[in-house]
Amino acid sequence: MRDLVVTENITLDGVIDASEGWFNPGDAGETDLSDVLAALEAQREAADAFLVGRQTFEEMRGYWPHQTDDPTGISDYLNTVAKYVVSTTLQDPQWVHSTVLRGLDEVEALKAQAGKDIVTTGSIKLVHSLVAAGLVDEYRLFVYPVVVGKGARLWPDGSPTTTLHLAETQPFHSGVTLLRYRT
Structure with a gap:
């Protein structure tokens, strides 16, 4: 059985919707993000499947395959990892190593297969569905020291009361802190 890991960039007040402009790692300026990038690399190495909803998939498909000078390794990872997009409308994913799943029952079947972690990020609607269905095994929250006061929350x-078990905390030079929780 594989673990399904929800990884989100999140504000102190629980917002994962970046539409308010609080999340822009490319604008970090003098901030050293090497430790954050190292944590993301470790996560990539522990996973062999990437799960997203249709909207996030289409946004990523329109960006990442075209990045030719990406020092973070994210582009290479996304172009080679097995990608799964949950959608009832998408027919042809048009991105190498991509498979369309039609519902949460297919996500559950994917979890039952042998392999490494399945990681999902962004995909607010999908994540809410995964949480409600009890399919999430771990949360990796990159907490940004920002309060935005509005936006979609994790x-x-x-939401029902949920008790999580702290597995790790890791502060970074930038002020971001990784919190890992198991269900």
């Missing part, structure tokens, strides 16, 4: 209002 756990929206009305």
